[in-house]
Amino acid sequence: MNRRGSTGNGTTRRRARSGPITIEDVATKAGVSAATVSRTLNGNYPVAAATRSKVERAVRELGYVVNAHARALAGNTTRTVGIVVNDVIDPFFAYIARGVEREATSRGRLCLIAATQGDSRRELALVDLLHEQRADAVVLVGGAYDDPTFTRQMTKRAEALAAAGSVLVLCGRPSLGPGVPTVQVSYDNEGGAAAITDYLIGAGHRRILYLGGPTALSTTAARLAGHRRALAARGIPVDPDLIQTGEFGRRFGYHRLRELLAEGVDATAVFAANDMVAAGALEALTEAGLRVPADLSLVGYDDLPVAAEVAPGLTTVHVPLEEMGREAVRLALAGEDTDTNAAPGSSMTVGTHIVTRASVGPPNPDRRP
Amino acid sequence: MNRRGSTGNGTTRRRARSGPITIEDVATKAGVSAATVSRTLNGNYPVAAATRSKVERAVRELGYVVNAHARALAGNTTRTVGIVVNDVIDPFFAYIARGVEREATSRGRLCLIAATQGDSRRELALVDLLHEQRADAVVLVGGAYDDPTFTRQMTKRAEALAAAGSVLVLCGRPSLGPGVPTVQVSYDNEGGAAAITDYLIGAGHRRILYLGGPTALSTTAARLAGHRRALAARGIPVDPDLIQTGEFGRRFGYHRLRELLAEGVDATAVFAANDMVAAGALEALTEAGLRVPADLSLVGYDDLPVAAEVAPGLTTVHVPLEEMGREAVRLALAGEDTDTNAAPGSSMTVGTHIVTRASVGPPNPDRRP
C-alpha cells in the first residue's frame, strides 16, 4: 500500500493532503519537528515556552487529534480497559460496569464493553477481541459456567493476556485454578447466602423455598451451598422439593412461584436467588392474595435498587457492586502506572451484609397450602 | 528504515523474545513471510492450502493474537464504534447502549463506551477521546444541553470526525443545525407528549401536573412543548404552577410530588417526565393514601420495564430504545462496509405510541386538596 506521496523510485516528497491531519502537519505548521510536537503534547520532556505555544496554536488551528493507534503502537500503551458482561441491562452487571467505567475514566482510560448474552463461547471470543485491542486489563464479570473445557480455554486466554502484559480480572467469579495469572475481586457469595438463610431460620422458618438462578452458574452453586450450609448448621434437613433453581430474571420468579403456589408448595419463606427473582416472586405472592411478610417471608440477594423500591422493601444481602468494579480496575492497574505489570495473582474480597427491610417476619402457622 | 535485527552498524540479528508474539514470529515459525501470514489471516488473497495450514498451526501453537492497533494503523480501519451516554445504570441509556452494542458486535465491531454523568464538558472531552481512538462512529445518546457555546463546540467535533472519515450520530437528540455533518436517529418526543396529554384530556382531565425533567435538557423542552401544544389544541390554559420540572429520577418524582401533595396541589392527573419519575410519583401517591387511577391518574414516558412492573401498570409512551441504538449503528455504518463514508446527513425517525395500562381513569370530582 502507499499513502500520500509517491513510491518506489525517486520519491518526490509530495503532500496528497487527503487523509486526516498528522503530527507531521502540525510540526510543519509550527515550524518544528514532529518529535517536538509529540513532546509538547505529552509534556514529558522539556520544551521551551515559546515553542510550546507555537505548537499549541498549530494544533488548535489544524484541529489535530492524535491517532491513538499510532500512539499505542509506538508507545506501547493503550489506555483502555475491557469489560465483558452478560447483559448491559441487568442492573447487577450494569453497576459493576459503572464502577469499571468510572475508575477507568478517572484514570484517563477508555472502556471497551462487550456483552455475551450468556453465551460462553461468545465470552471466549470477546476476550480474544479485547486482547487484540491490547486492553490494559480485561474484566470478566459475573458467574462462570462450570465446565472444564471452558475453564481450560479461559485459562489459556488468561495466560496469553498475561504474556502480553495485560491482565484478566475475575470479578465476582471463581478462580480458574491456582497458578493461573489472574487478578480477582470477589465477594463472599456463599457466606452471604448462609447469613441470610440463618436470618430466616432465626425468624422461625424451617421450610424455606430457594427460588431461581441457573444451575450451571457458579453464582448459583455458591449461594445454594451457603444456603445448605446454614440449614445443616441448624440441623434442618434439605428438602429437594424446596430447591427450585432456574433463571435470574423477574419473569422467572413470578411464573415459577405462581406455579409452585398453585401446586400448594409447603414453605413459610422464600429465598430468591437475587432481587430480580424476588421482585417477581413478590408479584406472584401479591397476586395470590398472600401478604408479605404476614403470610410468607421473602428475601433476595444483591441489594439492587429494586429491593428498596418494591413494597414491602426486601430484606436482602448487600453486595457492593460498583465498588467491585472500581476495585477490579484498581487492582489490575496497580503498578501498571508505576512500572511493572500488575501483580498477577493479587486478589481481594469485598464484604457483604444483610440489609433488613420489611419482607421478613415470623412464619404464619395458619397459612397452609 | 529498519526494524528488528540489524541497526546502523552490523548488529547481529537477535531475537529479544520479550514482547508479545508478532506476525513475524508466526511467519518464522511457519517458514513463510509475514505477508503470507497476514493474507492467510485475512483471507483476502489466494494462499495455497498447504501454506495456509502451516500458518494456522503456527498461529495456534504460538497463541498469536493480531495487534489491533498495528492493524488499524496499517489497514486504516478500526472496527470499533463509540457511544457516549449519561449513565450506564439509567435504563433509558442502557437500552440504547444495548442496541448499539448488539448491532456493533453483530458487525464484528467492538464498542467503546463512556459516561458523562451529566457533565457537558465531559461529553465534549469524551467525544475527543473517541475520536482519538478513530472509532468508526461516535453515538451521542440522549438529550442535549441547550447552550449555544456547547452546540458550537460539538459542531466542531462533528466536523473533525467527518473530516477523519468517521461520523457523529445523534441518537434521540436535536440536530446541531443544518449543514453539520451528522447522522440522526430520533423519535417523536414532542408528538408522544402531545398524544399522551391528549389521552389524559380525553379521559376528562383538565388540570394535569407535569412533573420532572431537567429544564436545560432538550428532551424536557420537547416533551413540555408537546404537552403545551396538546393543551392549547383543546383550549386548556397552561397553569405555570402545574409545570414542575426538575430531574429525571425516581427519587425526584417521589419527593417533589410529596411536597406538592402536602401543599395541596390542584390536579387530577400527573404526567411524569419519564417512567422513573412516574414510579417515584406513584410511591408518593400510594403513601399519601391516594389510589391510582381512582383518585388521581398518572402517566409516564419511555415505556421502560418499570412501567409494567409497578402496580397499577403505567400508561406511558413507548419508545423503541434498543431499536434506536441499532439503527444508529446501521445508519452510521451504511456504506462504510461497502465503500464510501457513511452518508452524512442521513437521518431517520422511529415511531412512538401510547401503551395503555391501568393508571388512567376519569377525574375524581370528590378528591379536592
Added chain:
DNA sequence: GGCTCGACAGTAAGCGATTTCTATTGGAGG
C-alpha cells in the same frame, strides 16, 4: 578565555500490521 553542563531541538529507528509491486513456478496451449 576554554570547558563543562544543562536545556532544547532534530534525526531516525522502531512499533506490528497491510498492501502494493515483483518474482517464481507449474501447467496449458501451440
Added chain:
DNA sequence: CCTCCAATAGAAATCGCTTACTGTCGAGCC
C-alpha cells in the same frame, strides 16, 4: 519443447507516533 498466464510468495514501503541518540548553544566555573 517453448511461451505465457494464473496462482502464490516475498520484499519493502508505509501508517502516525514515541523515544533513544545526537547535536547546538549559551551560561557558569576554574
